[in-house]
Amino acid sequence: MRFMRMTMVVAFVVAALPGLAKDKEAQFKSVEAKHFARAEGVELSPEFTDYLYAELRAELTKAKLFGQVLGEGEVVDAADAPSSIVIEGNITEYKKGSVAKDALIGFTAGWRSMKVDTTIKRRSDQSVVASPQIHVRASPRWKDKVLAKEAAHQIVNELKKAVKDKDAAK
């Protein structure tokens, strides 16, 4: 009886092992994030777009969907192009918010906000994988770069969702 129990436990553990594998196989060979453009009237410094770019790359590395996270303008082998994607974006709106409103009214009144239009394309044929529109908000008492952190997080989440949906549709 005891032997049977032990055998069953071992069988369960062995069956569950593939699911516990730490690293899933990367779905894309590489991803390239580009510096996002700023629409006219968006008062954000070039350092902000640099930071957004860095955060986006950090989030893409964490996502483990890609074999390699490339820097902007890196050469990609022609053979790898079909399984490589490029992320481009445009910051369309930025409101710097009001500390006074935030302090007096509260309930997110006077918060900073930023809208970003993102396009995720396949490198080989430029077909659009997803084009999420991101809207992030943060307290004006925090640095504006907090918005970049949140935006990068949301872009990668949208990308994950798009990939999941495509896999489910197949």
Added chain:
Amino acid sequence: MVSRVLVGFGTVVLLALSAEASVAFADEPKPTPDNTIHVELTEPVKPQAFARPLKFFLTDVTDRSGNAQPMLVYKPRNGIFLDRTPVEITREALSNCLKSSDMLAPERESADFLLTVYLFRFGLTDSSGMDFFGKVELAVVVKNPKTGKSQQVSAAGTSIAGVALRKKNIQKHVLEDIDNAFGDALRNFLRGQSLRDAITALDVPPESNAPRATTPPASDKPIGTPIG
């Protein structure tokens, strides 16, 4: 009585000023073995392949960051220092990368291209406050010594690392952050489309390197169209 109060007040002011000066002195960090980090690429970046095998010679690396203390990368909590200047670190790493792919020319004369590196930023920069933001920016002037023509190639590397509370962990994260940003910048340069474009524009095929013997002597040159 009044003079006593004045003397007492003066003493208090002097004590406050001396305390302030000692705090300011203590704020200035000094490099020690405990707060010094060694930035080095874990493995050399493999440069991209070009149409023909090329040799590069690293002529010079110049710091253009305008930073008075280039080795101080993190000021709070007694500071974190680099063990070498960013110029030395960059020169060594770039040479190693080129050497690892047999693309480093031993001397200037045997090189197909000369590289002059200008460093604009090396270390940490302003972040959201929730993490460390490492950034390395450089511009490389690629010169063909045979034609004398040159082009500038810009490259940048960034990295994000989480903050820490303990000094030991802060040091570890800062080192990791700068290492990654530096590796990223070298990768961006050596594997970038900009370098490929510059080489394509500047490179001359080996057979056309020989000096032209077809230049006509001065007497054979066309004199110009007669006027009238």
